[in-house]
Amino acid sequence: MNVFKKLRNDYVIWHANRVKFPNFRPSIIVRKKVVFSGKVQKVGFRLEIYSIAQRMKLTGWVKNLKDGSVEAELQGEEVKIDFLVNCMRSLKRASVKNMTIIDLPIREAEESFTIVK
Template sequence: MAEVRKRIVFYGRVQGVGFRYTAKRLAQSLGLTGWAKNEYDGTLVMEIQGREPMIYKLMEGLNHNMFITIEWIDTEEIPVEPESCFYVR
């Protein structure tokens, strides 16, 4: 199965709740790469790369965190990039 890369913007209670570090832990456990960063407008932007079913598992894990409240997401598929880990910006 081919890898994909998605740029996802999360809206809701996504800053100050451990979102980026939860995403990092989940991404590493699922063999995904990419990054996550807080934006000044209160959103969180993530680029995530790997097999699509694993990306869905990451999204499920983020939705089951008691502190994170995702109200809306915008997603777009972008070109795959060479990288070896997931990191927090």
């Protein structure tokens, strides 16, 4: 890994760990597919989603798409998913121009959140 990428990743993890969570009210468990487009690749976007999702105990995955967008499937309490999506939309080092959100069926056996290469 080159030096710039390591520095960026260290910064992204530091930033994601500083995000303050509100006191979430319990809400229903849902699964959503979210596609973020704009300047969302090469800025640590996937790593930020991964880090925050893990802190909130969400399951699912995130990956880059060939068209330059980032796709994620997020499963967990709806208020936590909404919070994460809003965090990513307001991220300063990225520029989310458009978002598509689709409700999906829950995957019962899923236990973790991963970055898909």
